[in-house]
Amino acid sequence: MNWITNYVRPHINSLFSRREVPENLWTKCDECGTMLFHRELSDNLNVCTSCGHHMPISPRLRFNALFDGGIFTEIDVPLPLADPLQFRDQKRYPDRMKAAQKATSEKEAMLVAQGEIGRTPVVAVAQDFGFMAGSMGMYVGNAIIAAAEAAVKQRRPLILFSAAGGARMQEGILSLMQMPRTTVAVEMVREAGLPYIVVLTHPTTGGVTASYAMLGDVHIAEPNALICFAGPRVIEQTIREKLPEGFQRAEYLLDHGMLDRVTRRSEMKDELVTIIRMLMGLPPAVKGDLPAPEPEPAPADAPAE
Amino acid sequence: MTHYLEFEKPLAEIEGKAEELRALARKNEEMDVEKEAAALDAKAKTMLRDLYKNLSPWRKCQVARHPDRPHTKDYLKALFTEYTPLAGDRNFADDLAISGGLARFRDRPVVVIGHEKGHDTKSRIEHNFGMARPEGYRKAIRLMDLANRFGAPVITLVDTPGAYPGKGAEERGQSEAIARSTEMCLKLKVPLISVIVGEGGSGGAVAFATANRVAMLEHSVYSVISPEGCASILWKDAEKMREAAEALRLTAQDLLGLGVIDRIIPEPMGGAQRDPAVAMASVGDAIASMLAELVEQSPEKILNDRRRKFLEMGSKGLAA
Ligand SMILES: [Zn+2]
Numbered sequence: 001m002n003w004i005t006n007y008v009r010p011h012i013n014s015l016f017s018r019r020e021v022p023e024n025l026w027t028k029c030d031e032c033g034t035m036l037f038h039r040e041l042s043d044n045l046n047v048c049t050s051c052g053h054h055m056p057i058s059p060r061l062r063f064n065a066l067f068d069g070g071i072f073t074e075i076d077v078p079l080p081l082a083d084p085l086q087f088r089d090q091k092r093y094p095d096r097m098k099a100a101q102k103a104t105s106e107k108e109a110m111l112v113a114q115g116e117i118g119r120t121p122v123v124a125v126a127q128d129f130g131f132m133a134g135s136m137g138m139y140v141g142n143a144i145i146a147a148a149e150a151a152v153k154q155r156r157p158l159i160l161f162s163a164a165g166g167a168r169m170q171e172g173i174l175s176l177m178q179m180p181r182t183t184v185a186v187e188m189v190r191e192a193g194l195p196y197i198v199v200l201t202h203p204t205t206g207g208v209t210a211s212y213a214m215l216g217d218v219h220i221a222e223p224n225a226l227i228c229f230a231g232p233r234v235i236e237q238t239i240r241e242k243l244p245e246g247f248q249r250a251e252y253l254l255d256h257g258m259l260d261r262v263t264r265r266s267e268m269k270d271e272l273v274t275i276i277r278m279l280m281g282l283p284p285a286v287k288g289d290l291p292a293p294e295p296e297p298a299p300a301d302a303p304a305e
Numbered sequence: 306m307t308h309y310l311e312f313e314k315p316l317a318e319i320e321g322k323a324e325e326l327r328a329l330a331r332k333n334e335e336m337d338v339e340k341e342a343a344a345l346d347a348k349a350k351t352m353l354r355d356l357y358k359n360l361s362p363w364r365k366c367q368v369a370r371h372p373d374r375p376h377t378k379d380y381l382k383a384l385f386t387e388y389t390p391l392a393g394d395r396n397f398a399d400d401l402a403i404s405g406g407l408a409r410f411r412d413r414p415v416v417v418i419g420h421e422k423g424h425d426t427k428s429r430i431e432h433n434f435g436m437a438r439p440e441g442y443r444k445a446i447r448l449m450d451l452a453n454r455f456g457a458p459v460i461t462l463v464d465t466p467g468a469y470p471g472k473g474a475e476e477r478g479q480s481e482a483i484a485r486s487t488e489m490c491l492k493l494k495v496p497l498i499s500v501i502v503g504e505g506g507s508g509g510a511v512a513f514a515t516a517n518r519v520a521m522l523e524h525s526v527y528s529v530i531s532p533e534g535c536a537s538i539l540w541k542d543a544e545k546m547r548e549a550a551e552a553l554r555l556t557a558q559d560l561l562g563l564g565v566i567d568r569i570i571p572e573p574m575g576g577a578q579r580d581p582a583v584a585m586a587s588v589g590d591a592i593a594s595m596l597a598e599l600v601e602q603s604p605e606k607i608l609n610d611r612r613r614k615f616l617e618m619g620s621k622g623l624a625a
Contacts, residue, residue, distance in 0.1 A: 080620065081620065081621070084563075084619060084622035085552070085623065088552055089539040089549075090540060138620075141619075145616065167529045172528065172529055172553040173528060173529055173563065173565050174565070176511055176529035177511075177565060177618050179515075180490070180511060180515040181618065183484065183487050184616055187491060206508075207507070207508050207529070210487075210512075213484075214485075215485075228480070229470075229475065229480040229483065229508065230470030230471075230479070235470050235475065238470045239471055256476050256478070257478070258478050258480075258481060
């Protein structure tokens with residue numbers, strides 16, 4: 001299958017990397033302390049080249065690597081009311097939002113897209129830890145609902161990459177209400193008989209874990225990802241003892257029966273393709289890089305406001 | 306012995322004085338204190354009314370946590386007959402933070418589930434202060450499934466600081482248990498009615514309160530995080546809980562405005578703890594009226610309406 005390898009993808013990848021990653025920047029690995037050149041790090045999907053630590057990755061960068069040829073079509077997410085509680089802490093919520101939007105060049109903490117992976121049509125949704133710690137508010141809920149609706153309408157599997165520091169406190173109770181809201185979305189996919197695969201990435205905590213991230217047909221986590229409801233610090237304060245090494249990390253959860261698999265980012269795509277094709281009753285995938293598919297037309301039936 | 310909250314201190318003084326006078330008079334028949342004591346009573350009554358007329362969100366949190374408020378155990382006695390507790394999650398343990406079982410509510414067989422906080426040190430420890438572990442949610446899931454299969458409405462009483470942040474709870478899948486409990490609420494084809502009677506703490510509450518109808522007692526609270534927790538994260542100072550309580554919009558009045566809850570159940574003057582019998586009777590009447598709205602509906606409508614309600618929730622913000 002060499003004839004199709006390196007056909008379009010390198011071109012598209014370099015196109016995206018150049019636009020997104022500022023040059024001359026170094027990132028320190030928070031696990032081993034190695035200074036990593038930004039470009040090198042993004043080419044390795046934000047996995048430390050020295051120790052293999054999986055750092056957060058933006059949904060856009062992840063989708064570039066996930067979808068065949070880096071090609072995907074964004075699915076529109078209905079915008080919720082801005083600042084629904086008129087929340088005031090030391091900063092105004094709209095100001096925090098603006099800062100996050102400026103820092104990430106994204107609208108909100110979730111990106112929804114459709115496209116093909118290993119020539120298998122899917123809908124994917126990824127949470128952005130870089131955007132207000134991926135916190136779950138109305139927009140994140142709307143994104144998951146839009147993703148579920150698109151998956152059901154087109155009879156595609158839904159893949160969700162979770163990453164969240166917790167609730168969007170500035171949306172108070174409405175943040176909490178995303179737990180039942182997103183659960184309804186998961187139910188829609190389930191009842192349509194479509195696979196719902198959750199990839200839990202570092203960190204996935206709080207209400208996100210206690211709703212859509214723990215309701216998958218298959219749970220895959222990235223290595224060493226922190227996955228929990230209550231964080232380790234809160235637990236240490238409550239039980240007044242030191243927690244064991246690796247507590248609430250992906251491998252620990254695998255041992256305790258909460259996950260199906262722990263899979264490295266570099267192998268994630270192939271694994272998703274394999275699982276999804278089996279669940280969808282499709283023949284085995286052709287391995288290796290495939291030429292980019294024709295760009296999909298924007299979905300005509302974008303979810304209603 | 307009345308338990309006074311911090312903001313009730315001035316009230317405590319007046320009511321204490323009246324009590325002292327009457328105690329003196331009981332010992333000394335010559336003394337006539339009734340006029341003086343009655344004046345103090347009147348003063349206390351006015352003060353109580355003024356204090357509770359416009360409770361700040363943080364004060365409501367304190368009232369919602371008041372140790373003398375009626376708890377699930379009291380509601381089970383006052384509002385239900387033939388209560389038959391059913392125990393265990395069939396996997397690991399019976400979680401005493403959650404009480405539940407079969408019962409009759411005004412003759413109708415129902416499944417009732419509630420957080421139990423306990424009323425003294427010993428029972429509080431026994432019930433883990435109303436903080437459920439995974440087994441509690443899994444017991445609730447089992448009971449909801451039972452109700453679903455036998456056509457019994459489910460009534461949940463929510464009163465919890467939140468899910469228990471413990472080592473074993475995490476190891477046994479606290480997140481998954483909460484997610485599945487919320488999911489079970491959404492799968493029910495029987496009416497699910499939830500009353501937040503004290504604290505509605507985060508995921509530990511929503512796992513029971515994803516209901517067709519959600520009511521709150523007038524001074525109860527329902528929030529994604531405690532004001533103290535929110536203050537320490539956003540203000541970097543846990544002492545800013547008053548500001549956080551304000552900002553979070555966790556009162557029954559704000560939540561009704563947001564369309565998150567369906568009704569407010571009035572409390573007796575000075576809070577449910579001052580007259581538990583009256584408060585519980587009001588809760589009973591509210592449950593009966595919410596149940597009456599639902600029992601005639603088809604199973605499909607009950608399920609679909611609940612889902613639609615949550616899908617649409619929050620779209621209008623404070624203007625809902
Ligand atoms: Zn490293």
